[in-house]
Amino acid sequence: MRYTATLTFDYKDARSAEAVEAALSVDDAELSASVQRESRVDGASVVVTFRCDDAKQLRVSVGGFFELAEVASAAVAAFA
Numbered sequence: 001m002r003y004t005a006t007l008t009f010d011y012k013d014a015r016s017a018e019a020v021e022a023a024l025s026v027d028d029a030e031l032s033a034s035v036q037r038e039s040r041v042d043g044a045s046v047v048v049t050f051r052c053d054d055a056k057q058l059r060v061s062v063g064g065f066f067e068l069a070e071v072a073s074a075a076v077a078a079f080a
Helices: 014-025 055-079
Strands: 003-010 035-042 045-052
Touching (some): 003 055, 014 035, 014 055
Antiparallel strands (some): 035 045
């Protein structure tokens, strides 16, 4: 079975979304070989999709990503 999770993070403008997406896109080292992650900017939102064959690994990956997204969002907000 293949599992998919799609997350959407909304920001005040496209510039903020682009900065967060750029910061998060370089952090592929945390992913296991079984997890695929794709991210894109859609207007003022960052859309991230995870795909994995193992539900537990997907949960761990998404949970860890939330923590990274929070840090990246706070950094962008501090410099906005």
